[in-house]
Amino acid sequence: MxxxxxxxxxxxxxxxxxxxxxxxxxxxxxxxxxxxxxxxxxxxxxxxxxxxxxxxxxxxxxxxxxxxxxxxxxxxxxxxxxxxxxxxxxxxxxxxxxxxxxxxxxxxxxxIRPEGTKISSPADVLPLLRHYADRKQEHLICLTLNGGNEVIATRVITIGLLNRTQIHPREVFADAVTDRAAAIVLAHNHPSGNVSPSSDDHAVTRRIRDSGEVLGIPLLDHLVFTLKGYYSFKEHGDI
Structure with missing residues (x-):
């Protein structure tokens, strides 16, 4: 008490x-x-x-x-x-x-650190991010992973409406390069409560995926999440 x-x-x-x-x-x-x-x-x-x-x-x-x-x-x-x-x-x-x-x-x-958490599925990512689900603005979050798919760091990249003009690959990969990351996972909340990705969400995902392939730091998944659920680009075959 x-x-x-x-x-x-x-x-x-x-x-x-x-x-x-x-x-x-x-x-x-x-x-x-x-x-x-x-x-x-x-x-x-x-x-x-x-x-x-x-x-x-x-x-x-x-x-x-x-x-x-x-x-x-x-x-x-x-x-x-x-x-x-x-x-x-x-x-x-x-x-x-x-x-x-x-x-x-x-x-x-x-x-209490997320470092070392092994990521094998979206279920492993969500506990690290669920506290962003009630935010009134969209938060784009990047998890950098080592070669064993263990979390190196979790960072907020941008706050506000996600669109292809706002999100530049250099903002996503700058820390990933510094971390010597082997891969990344992206995630962002939808304040509307609807987990369905928008056309801009798909465009941003493709852009980051293509940039990651060039840099040798693949994008493993992109999650859209709310208080009630999530959408995984990987699970839906969109990556």
Whole structure:
């Protein structure tokens, strides 16, 4: 059981408009991050809810969950480890909160790493990516693999709508070359909840596949995933 901090819940606002701001205590108990964690475990919470617990509270008129979403975007845009200045640039994040966030990210990096996970099927990839499934923007993620199909690293390549003009092979393969990767796997979330790939998804996949063949770093699969399922280009014979 996580100890309650007196008065903390009443200061966790859930909207950005100070005139209509509600307290976290006004949410149904089963929707409050701390209570959800106590009842269902940390694995049941979204990244945003976990970050909200780390933050503890928002500021007057500033939603703690909105702050958490802004921080997650900064995390994704900075390779998983934003610096102090990037965090301080977020409305409501002061030096103390920035330090807590950086410490939590570094602790998790040291203790829980995907490196060494062997990838044999999409089922092996999804546990490493499912926390991106609830993001409101598409995140293109690249897993670099060694010769034994073990994960070297997992990185967010781009955030936003995927199309053939935005995704350049050099962005995908720059780190793969540095990692001396033997292969890569691409994946991206569909905020719409529909796992069917778009025409641009197919075009991007073909472009990266062809570039990988030239570089000798083959694209093994491209996954489109949501909270409810996934589409594998490999399983459907599209690679």
């Amino acid at each position: 996580i100890p309650k901090i007196e008065g903390l819940v009443n200061t966790m606002y859930i909207c950005d408009n100070p005139e209509t701001a509600k307290r976290m205590a006004d949410l149904p108990e089963h929707e409050r991050p701390r209570e959800k964690l106590e009842k269902n475990g940390a694995q049941a919470l979204s990244d945003r809810e976990l970050m909200a617990i780390l933050l503890g509270k928002g500021r007057k008129g500033r939603d703690v969950l909105a702050m958490a979403a802004d921080i997650l975007e900064a995390v994704d845009r900075n390779g998983g480890f934003p610096d102090h200045d990037a965090l301080r640039a977020i409305k409501g994040v002061g030096p103390a909160k920035a330090s807590v966030i950086m410490a939590a990210l570094e602790f998790s990096r040291r203790r």
